Amino acid sequence: MARTNPTYDRLAQGYLFPEIGKRTRAFIAANPSSKVMRLGIGDTTQPLPPTVISGLASGVQKLAKIETYTGYQDDSSGMPAMKTALLERYKAMGITLDLSDIFVSDGAKSDSANIQSIFDIDSVIAFQDPAYPVYVDSNIMAGRNKEKFVYMPCTEANGFFPSLPKSKVDVIYLCSPNNPTGAVATKKQLKEFVDYANANKAIIIFDAAYSAYISSPELPRSIYEVEGAKSCAIEINSFSKEAGFTGVRLGWSIVPKEIVCEDGEIGKLNRLWARRQNTMFNGASNIVQEGGVAVLSAKGQEECYKVIDYYMGNARLIKAGLEAKGITVFGGVNAPYIWMKTPNGMKSWEFFDKLLNEAHVVGTPGSGFGASGEGYFRLSAFGIRENVIAALDSIQKNLKI
Amino acid sequence: MARTNPTYDRLAQGYLFPEIGKRTRAFIAANPSSKVMRLGIGDTTQPLPPTVISGLASGVQKLAKIETYTGYQDDSSGMPAMKTALLERYKAMGITLDLSDIFVSDGAKSDSANIQSIFDIDSVIAFQDPAYPVYVDSNIMAGRNKEKFVYMPCTEANGFFPSLPKSKVDVIYLCSPNNPTGAVATKKQLKEFVDYANANKAIIIFDAAYSAYISSPELPRSIYEVEGAKSCAIEINSFSKEAGFTGVRLGWSIVPKEIVCEDGEIGKLNRLWARRQNTMFNGASNIVQEGGVAVLSAKGQEECYKVIDYYMGNARLIKAGLEAKGITVFGGVNAPYIWMKTPNGMKSWEFFDKLLNEAHVVGTPGSGFGASGEGYFRLSAFGIRENVIAALDSIQKNLKI
Numbered sequence: 001m002a003r004t005n006p007t008y009d010r011l012a013q014g015y016l017f018p019e020i021g022k023r024t025r026a027f028i029a030a031n032p033s034s035k036v037m038r039l040g041i042g043d044t045t046q047p048l049p050p051t052v053i054s055g056l057a058s059g060v061q062k063l064a065k066i067e068t069y070t071g072y073q074d075d076s077s078g079m080p081a082m083k084t085a086l087l088e089r090y091k092a093m094g095i096t097l098d099l100s101d102i103f104v105s106d107g108a109k110s111d112s113a114n115i116q117s118i119f120d121i122d123s124v125i126a127f128q129d130p131a132y133p134v135y136v137d138s139n140i141m142a143g144r145n146k147e148k149f150v151y152m153p154c155t156e157a158n159g160f161f162p163s164l165p166k167s168k169v170d171v172i173y174l175c176s177p178n179n180p181t182g183a184v185a186t187k188k189q190l191k192e193f194v195d196y197a198n199a200n201k202a203i204i205i206f207d208a209a210y211s212a213y214i215s216s217p218e219l220p221r222s223i224y225e226v227e228g229a230k231s232c233a234i235e236i237n238s239f240s241k242e243a244g245f246t247g248v249r250l251g252w253s254i255v256p257k258e259i260v261c262e263d264g265e266i267g268k269l270n271r272l273w274a275r276r277q278n279t280m281f282n283g284a285s286n287i288v289q290e291g292g293v294a295v296l297s298a299k300g301q302e303e304c305y306k307v308i309d310y311y312m313g314n315a316r317l318i319k320a321g322l323e324a325k326g327i328t329v330f331g332g333v334n335a336p337y338i339w340m341k342t343p344n345g346m347k348s349w350e351f352f353d354k355l356l357n358e359a360h361v362v363g364t365p366g367s368g369f370g371a372s373g374e375g376y377f378r379l380s381a382f383g384i385r386e387n388v389i390a391a392l393d394s395i396q397k398n399l400k401i
Numbered sequence: 402m403a404r405t406n407p408t409y410d411r412l413a414q415g416y417l418f419p420e421i422g423k424r425t426r427a428f429i430a431a432n433p434s435s436k437v438m439r440l441g442i443g444d445t446t447q448p449l450p451p452t453v454i455s456g457l458a459s460g461v462q463k464l465a466k467i468e469t470y471t472g473y474q475d476d477s478s479g480m481p482a483m484k485t486a487l488l489e490r491y492k493a494m495g496i497t498l499d500l501s502d503i504f505v506s507d508g509a510k511s512d513s514a515n516i517q518s519i520f521d522i523d524s525v526i527a528f529q530d531p532a533y534p535v536y537v538d539s540n541i542m543a544g545r546n547k548e549k550f551v552y553m554p555c556t557e558a559n560g561f562f563p564s565l566p567k568s569k570v571d572v573i574y575l576c577s578p579n580n581p582t583g584a585v586a587t588k589k590q591l592k593e594f595v596d597y598a599n600a601n602k603a604i605i606i607f608d609a610a611y612s613a614y615i616s617s618p619e620l621p622r623s624i625y626e627v628e629g630a631k632s633c634a635i636e637i638n639s640f641s642k643e644a645g646f647t648g649v650r651l652g653w654s655i656v657p658k659e660i661v662c663e664d665g666e667i668g669k670l671n672r673l674w675a676r677r678q679n680t681m682f683n684g685a686s687n688i689v690q691e692g693g694v695a696v697l698s699a700k701g702q703e704e705c706y707k708v709i710d711y712y713m714g715n716a717r718l719i720k721a722g723l724e725a726k727g728i729t730v731f732g733g734v735n736a737p738y739i740w741m742k743t744p745n746g747m748k749s750w751e752f753f754d755k756l757l758n759e760a761h762v763v764g765t766p767g768s769g770f771g772a773s774g775e776g777y778f779r780l781s782a783f784g785i786r787e788n789v790i791a792a793l794d795s796i797q798k799n800l801k802i
Binding site: 001003004005006008011018041043044045047048050056057060061063064065066069071072073075106107109110113118119120121123133137138143170171200201202203246247248249262263268269272275276280281282283284285286288384 | 405409412442448454457464473474514523524539544571572603648650662669670677679681682683688689785
């Protein structure tokens with residue numbers, strides 16, 4: 001008799017965004033004439049720029065001719081042109097990697113969910129609180145004991161970057177620029193974690209999916225800008241927010257061969273991730289990788305950063321608009337997320353309903369990202385400008401606080 | 402101190418195809434003037450037909466305009482147009498499904514590797530022997546005890562379709578048309594497994610990735626053609642071999658809500674797979690799904706089946722060529738794989754080296770697919786016609802048996 005995996009029953013009920021969708025649909029059904037404005041899910045809205053479209057289109061046309069047709073890739077870690085372009089990007093940042101350190105994938109969500117597979121099931125895992133729900137959920141689904149999870153609160157008091165865990169941990173998830181708080185770690189802050197990890201042979205999983213939104217030159221876009229990180233950190237990144245690939249699907253992970261785990265075998269973590277990916281994944285789409293190469297070209301970068309500037313224009317408007325309403329906000333400077341304190345200490349879901357009912361604006365309750373997110377609310381800068389302005393107008397006029 | 406996952410150390414050393422690549426490269430290095438002909442990996446070689454190229458190209462162009470741009474999908478299970486087209490395909494086969502039974506993915510490899518996650522870690526799993534290595538490897542990596550695996554030998558004596566397992570099992574992987582043996586299960590053979598599964602509340606994972614290669618009308622292309630399968634079987638399928646999407650990446654799985662596991666909760670397996678996919682995967686590429694819709698159009702099907710006919714022409718040539726050499730072959734009639742008995746009872750890898758050295762032809766050792774594959778050898782029909790003919794000529798002239 002087949003039995004279902006009981007670890008799934010230990011997950012929190014449903015995923016955050018389906019619940020948001022449900023409440024939004026209920027509101028629309030009850031108020032069919034109201035226009036609902038979405039500042040919730042971090043979904044991109046702007047079309048892909050010409051150079052990227054050309055790259056993708058050329059990827060399609062290559063498949064139409066026998067001379068340029070390609071099937072399975074030699075291994076699942078990515079096409080040589082794609083991996084070389086990523087290598088060059090890191091090189092330009094002063095970071096030396098080996099081609100075999102780079103694993104191209106279908107996105108940061110898959111990688112941040114699957115990476116836990118290469119660690120022992122009894123590992124003690126530390127998470128920022130609040131955090132992207134996939135880190136915790138994937139570890140629960142894999143069968144790890146959630147009683148042993150270590151949560152590192154990110155609060156107004158610590159500037160939304162955690163202190164080192166008090167108990168000993170094996171694996172630490174860090175995300176900067178942070179989803180959901182919009183906080184960006186400094187080199188000094190990351191150095192403290194890197195030193196801890198090297199001293200304790202712990203591993204940092206660094207989610208840099210929003211690194212393209214950093215404009216302050218002193219803030220690190222990669223954890224490998226911090227000395228010592230190559231022996232203790234895995235970095236995950238994505239084309240979703242840098243290039244509008246949320247639906248196109250492309251990302252990458254760096255697992256340096258220098259990383260050393262408890263057993264001291266150099267390169268083992270890299271080898272295990274290669275084995276995981278080669279066994280359970282068949283590579284990102286060849287068409288999509290051609291688009292990725294175009295994103296990383298000089299012209300592609302120039303065009304993609306225009307779109308990023310547009311989104312950051314939204315972020316500035318949202319920040320200013322909320323502040324004008326007397327609301328305390330964080331993030332939104334080197335990150336596409338605005339993390340607002342709910343007015344009058346309201347609970348996050350209570351404010352969700354209030355904002356939807358009064359201003360017809362959908363956001364994301366902070367408590368959906370963890371206990372320390374309670375009393376906060378996430379707004380995203382990825383909207384269309386007119387909608388962002390309309391949402392802010394409505395908040396200004398209709399939200400009663 | 403982070404520790405690596407010890408389950409990975411229990412995997413057989415390396416994946417089959419990297420070893421083939423290694424030996425092939427060594428031969429080429431030692432014999433630089435020899436032309437090596439590959440009939441090994443099941444990789445497609447023919448360009449995509451015009452209707453499919455148009456679908457993909459239109460998918461790219463939609464992303465260039467704000468009106469048609471799409472980002473994240475509502476859920477990871479696929480675009481409505483894609484799911485509806487699949488629903489219609491099953492309907493035309495007399496199979497009624499619900500849209501929510503269908504999960505579009507980036508390919509059958511991912512799905513057949515990930516599906517084990519929704520079953521209890523202590524499940525007793527049965528595999529055909531020989532079989533696609535991903536089934537066994539993914540279960541080992543998940544932490545299942547390989548001492549408890551049940552292997553169902555597929556031999557010349559049973560026509561390469563297994564008898565029911567003698568001990569009680571919970572989950573059964575079946576693949577038809579079979580990779581690697583090219584054997585195709587009859588309705589009667591599948592019915593025996595379906596009845597067993599329903600009687601024992603076991604679950605069948607049916608890999609139908611090669612179903613497009615079935616031309617005999619009496620052979621089932623879907624397990625749901627067999628009465629009772631909807632309450633016990635998950636079906637996995639792919640566009641890789643039907644439409645040449647080996648590099649493009651698109652597949653789907655069917656998890657009917659009717660399936661009942663031990664706990665008797667109807668729809669639970671469907672709900673768990675939805676949770677797994679929504680948490681750990683962000684959907685197949687929107688561009689690629691537009692290509693999938695084109696594949697499923699009447700014109701797309703017509704064009705794709707011309708390519709399938711071409712490959713099956715290769716299969717007939719390989720079968721006839723080997724038989725003319727006095728070699729015993731199986732498969733290759735309703736399947737793109739030819740399963741040959743090695744001459745004079747040679748071991749599979751011994752024959753690999755002999756075929757490479759004497760005829761300069763690369764194939765796949767049967768023992769790489771399991772113990773019962775020893776003494777067999779897999780050839781693939783996915784080559785370019787001229788190369789297939791050249792390989793057969795070389796075998797005829799140069800292979801000493």
